[in-house]
Amino acid sequence: MNKLAYTEFEFANGLLYDYSDNDYPTRLHAWTEDCSFKEEGSTFYGYVFEGPTEITTANNRYQLLARQYFCMKDGFALSGGRGIVIERVGFRGMDSLGGPVEDWGRLKYIDGCTDSLLVPPVKLGDPCLNALFFPENIDQTAHTHPSMRVGMVIEGSGSCVTPEAEYDLIPGKIFIIHPDGTHRFRTRAGAKLTVVAYHPDSDFGPKDEDHPMINRTIVDGVSAAKIEDIRTV
Template identity: 50%
Template sequence: MEFIELSPDSSNSALSILGIREQLVHWDKHDTLNLPPKSRFGFVLAGDAVAQFNNGVTCTLPEHSYFSCNEAATIVGGTGFLIELQDYSPLHSIGGPVEKWGRLKYIDGCTDTLLLPPSRLGEPCLNALYFPAGITQTLHTHPSVRIGAVIEGSGMCHTPSGNFALRPGMLFVIPPNALHGFVTSKFPMTVVAYHPDSDSGPRDDDHPMINRTIVNGTSAKHIEAIRTL
């Protein structure tokens, strides 16, 4: 199966069957989540949520805001989801609401924005993907899993197994190497997508701080003798 809808009751069993280590936690406006320390990405699908983190930060998370954390937290209000991460400790970050159009050009008229970027090359990330109305995306695959949510608009996911309707608030998973393409008709659509890995991002020998440190006209990137071991 190239596309699987994730429901609150069965999402983690579906992910486990696919061999995906990440786990999902759903919440709605009636819940109070008391979360133990764990690495997480989070997203507010509807309404406003209030988050109190164990590091002393308390904040209101408006609809379509996002965050990453690795400490204990309490979340009240709104509707949203958490992706519990494995073998990764993210920076504590809070952002949003998601903008109406992407900062980067993608394919077939679509754009995207890196919401929670990797702090180092290879680390997980959270992205927003924007589809204009009337888009038929080129069929394609990804080398790793994609866990996504439709946050605005509607469309279809076209696969060799059939077409799957996409609606606001819907969570889904696309397994590695599954052939698929998104389609919109009269209305645009916005999706957030979790990637468990990345092939771009900073490295110890390639990041803005070291690249733009110049010694006698040469970037410190190229001077191994002074680079921190």
């Protein structure tokens, strides 16, 4: 396993990093020219850094602008613009489109920072795509993550501090935080920072026995989640 906490990449067309031997096999791609993705058995999480970008699938065609994002589970082609695509190998997600990314986070995080789930986990353990928002004058508490993170700076400026070095972050910077890599983010006076971040796994999400539909189905005053005899096997 890579012993460094942080790796950054040039914004170049094609495969940037292959984490296929990871517990959560993931490949990081970027596009700066027309390209296609045809890998069967993968789900692709993408962010449009500069648009417009046209996504063409077997059944539909979509046009996305800058600050929009997507999740695609089957083959598709990208035309125009540039951005990143994170491929979760061996996982079948749910197609979705969204955005633009808002200017603030809907969930409280740490040290004054906030977060929004852009593509939430469909079920417990699934990957997710987030937006992280760092106000100005943040010096975050040093921390680690149990699995890798892919990040892309979409607005503002700041830095990522690791035991090895301090790395400047500007719009378009693409990076990976490796598993258990110690790091923290900093911003300066007058400069906020917004990062799109991919998590390959999640300890949050619905389960077969715990989700809004079954929880809020009431039989004689009792939630169906508590009645094993009628739950779908």
